[in-house]
Amino acid sequence: xxxxxxxxxxxxxxxxxxxxxxxxxxxxxxxxxxxxxxxxxxxxxxxxxxxxxxxxxxxxxxxxxxxxxxxxxxxxxxxxxxxxxxxxxxxxxxxxxxxxxxxxxxxxxxxxxxxxxxxxxxxxxxxxxxxxxxxxxxxxxxxxxxxxxxxxxxxxxxxxxxxxxxxxxxxxxxxxxxxxxxxxxxxxxxxxxxxxxxxxxxxxxxxxxxxxxxxxxxxxxxxxxxxxxxxxxxxxxxxxxxxxxxxxxxxxxxxxxxxxxxxxxxxxxxxxxxxxxxxxx
Numbered sequence: 001x002x003x004x005x006x007x008x009x010x011x012x013x014x015x016x017x018x019x020x021x022x023x024x025x026x027x028x029x030x031x032x033x034x035x036x037x038x039x040x041x042x043x044x045x046x047x048x049x050x051x052x053x054x055x056x057x058x059x060x061x062x063x064x065x066x067x068x069x070x071x072x073x074x075x076x077x078x079x080x081x082x083x084x085x086x087x088x089x090x091x092x093x094x095x096x097x098x099x100x101x102x103x104x105x106x107x108x109x110x111x112x113x114x115x116x117x118x119x120x121x122x123x124x125x126x127x128x129x130x131x132x133x134x135x136x137x138x139x140x141x142x143x144x145x146x147x148x149x150x151x152x153x154x155x156x157x158x159x160x161x162x163x164x165x166x167x168x169x170x171x172x173x174x175x176x177x178x179x180x181x182x183x184x185x186x187x188x189x190x191x192x193x194x195x196x197x198x199x200x201x202x203x204x205x206x207x208x209x210x211x212x213x214x215x216x217x218x219x220x221x222x223x224x225x226x227x228x229x230x231x232x233x234x235x236x237x238x239x240x241x242x243x244x245x246x247x248x249x250x251x252x253x254x255x256x257x258x259x260x261x262x263x264x265x266x267x268x269x270x271x272x273x274x275x276x277x278x279x280x281x
Contacts, residue, residue: 001058004047005066012040012073014255021249022204030081037074044070045154056133060125063132063159071163076170083175092182099175099182106168106175116161131158201239207263208235209249214264 019032048062088098110117119127130136134156146160201208212235215221216228236243243249259265 021206026084030077033077041070049153060128060132063156067159068163072166075167079171096182099179103175132156201241209246210263
């Protein structure tokens, strides 16, 4: 059980990392991450329901420590999607107030669930038999209404609450980062050379990095004598884009389970289609 869950979480985190690399648009990112998280959570559910050797200790561990980590990913990205799609259009001050209001919502959740939050964070386990065993609940222990609508084969009275706590911690970080960005003063620095004026790269950073590695490998710059860093820096300047730690991104590209050269394959297919259409005219 535990080994399967660890492998599945590794798979989920890898897919989420690729999604973050491929888009910076928070709404699009959240949409893709939600779909990915749902698929992985369903895999976990299917495995758990079919698992026949489950004892009481394993059940408590699963619903206290394992499932909430997966559910927290889905809750987090769903909340980010809601926050970003409801974000007002206006001044930095207006958006700052909006993000601060969202932070206050987290504080309300914390106050409402302060007793359980303290129980969970201090590692207390005296009520685990009620909180994390299926088909057991006590209305006096603040049961979420969500529990009564869930599949009781795959839920306890408080595993969702743990997932919500984990997700809220990450949502808090996200909101604080957005507020910090809005409050940061914009400092204009004169570059040592004029920026090149030309087309703007509107594809993803990971696609550009894949292309750079392909071109560098082929040796098309200065007869193959240009270094990878030199080529990357030049294209960053040309497209006015920051590719960050591009070598780490290349590692993620190498670790793809299918279509390692996804962007290059797409380029080839679309170019062939364009040639075929030109031949018909």
